[in-house]
Amino acid sequence: MNYPAYFDYNATTPVDPVVLESxxxxxxxxxxxxxxRTHVFxxxxxxxxxxxxxxxxxxxDADPKEVAFTSGATESINLGLKGVWEANRQRGNHFITIATEHKAVLDTCEHMARQGAEITCLRPDSDGLITADQVERAIKPTTLLxxxxxxxxxxxxxQPIQAIGEVAHKHGVLFHTDATQAVGKIPLSxxxxxxxxLSLSGHKFYGxxxxxxxxxxxxxxLTAQQDGGRHERGRRSGTLNVPGxxxxxxxxxxxxxxxxxEASRISALRDQLEAGILAQLPNATVNGSRxxxxxxxxNICFAGLxxxxxxxxxxxxxxxxxSACTSASTDPSHVLKAMGLSDDLAYSSLRFSLGRFTTEAEVEAAIRHIVSVVNRLH
Incomplete structure (x- = not known):
């Protein structure tokens, strides 16, 4: 079977051969x-x-004692948000997030809202960005996280997470970040x-x-969300997935x-892909901050298609x-809609994500294929 060239690294990455061997x-x-612990095995x-x-x-750049292993970012997010609320109800019930978050955060917030939490969901600008000032204006005396x-x-x-986190701490509010897409791609401390x-998943960075x-x-x-052995310093019970x-x-x-x-090489390929598409397709535009x-x-919008x-x-x-987690949905992207795109423009947009094993030859072939297909469909 001839597999297509892979440009969906944000959905998942292949396990690096060195990782598999380990x-x-x-x-x-x-x-x-x-x-x-009583025997050698x-x-x-x-x-x-x-x-x-x-x-x-x-x-x-964390203390190993701060790391609790889970089954993935979705569980981590649920543990973080629900666990903080259950452990700190006396401090408040107000949560602030943004409309472009992954569904793992948005659906968890919806669940907590049904349990009595108050949720403020901020809308970003047309570039998909929010500001620390925007967050600060939403903070209330009851804001917990x-x-x-x-x-x-x-x-x-x-997002400007450093500035947002500083605003949170200025008001005595906890700050959580879903760093699933950032880990392994940009420096984090x-x-x-x-x-x-901070939540993350291994399969987004070749694990x-x-x-x-x-x-x-x-x-x-933090209150554990599953009981049965008090593993991971009491944060997450369950037999550890040692190979994982x-x-x-x-x-x-x-x-x-x-x-x-890696970031330097991949960004050059991303820019090459983007420039090649935009130069030959005048109706194509980039969604979000460049x-x-x-x-x-x-993320490129092919208007009219x-x-x-x-x-x-x-x-x-x-x-x-x-998002891979919503690919079965027939609704337009909630992320692009929150940034102000119409349904038609959101439906006409595709995400291209590159990675460790992307080659220049694949990028050049992708440009030719995309331009050919778009011109044929117009």
Whole structure:
């Protein structure tokens, strides 16, 4: 089978071969339960988990004790938001987020609203950005937590999380960021930032699916959302996914080594792809800020075209028209709608996300294919 060229790295990344190699012994030879510390099998597994925790903490400039392993960012977000509310109800019930967040945050907020929480959902400008002033104006005496994603999964837009976090702490409010798309692509420092909770998934940076983490500042009170053993310092019960944890640790190590050079190479390819499309298709425009965004992502609107037909016609490429988690939805992208795009323009937009294994030849072929298909469909 001839597979299409892959331009959907924001949906998921392939497991790096080095990562896969590091994981394999923990499916067989070192199969022990990391909680079984009384024998060598458990001790070997626990040692591997400790190593991975340090590797991930090193990438994020965090204390390993602040890292709690989960099944992925969705669980981390649920644990972070619901856990903070349950542990701090006496402090308030007001949460602030933005309309372009991933559904993992928005749906969790909707759930909490049904349980009595008050949610303020801020709208960004046409570039997809919000400001710290905008957030500060929304803060109330009852505000408990602000959740703003570091990088948008559809547009790649980078929010000013440093400034927003500083505003949150100025008012004694906790700050959570969904850093799922940012980890491994841009530098992050948990230690020197005003972030109290940070969510991530391993499969977004060349690790395996089914493993992620919630990084929690030591002073943050958090109630576990599942009980049964008080694993992960009482934050998240459940037998640890040792092979997955080994994989996310090794993926973090590789990202730390390659981050600067990889970002430079991928951003050059992204710019080449974008420039090639825009130069030959006058109706094509970029959605979102071109100044503040991830190095690997471009979201392009092909005005006047049926986005679904365009997506199906680009049979030489694997691309998407929004978040992988909402790809089955027939609704236009909630992210693009929140930025002010009409339904038609949102439907006509596609996301192209590049990664570690994208080549210049693939980019050149993609430009030719996209231009040819769009001209044929017009």
């Amino acid at each position: 994981m394999l012994p923990y499916f067989g030879l070192h199969f022990g339960n990391a909680a079984s 458990g001790a070997k597994a626990e040692e591997a988990v400790d190593k991975a925790r340090k590797q991930l903490a090193r990438l994020l 602000i959740s703003v994603m570091a990088a948008n999964n559809e547009t790649g837009v980078l 948990f230690a020197s930032s005003p972030i109290d909770l 395996p699916k089914g493993v992620g983490a919630l990084v929690v500042r030591k002073s943050t009170m 944890i080994v994989g996310i640790g090794e993926a973090a190590r590789l990202c730390q080594l390659q981050l600067t050079n 100044q503040f965004r991830l190095p690997n992502t471009t 049926d986005g679904e037909l365009l997506l199906l016609s680009l049979n030489e490429l694997a691309v998407s028209n929004g």
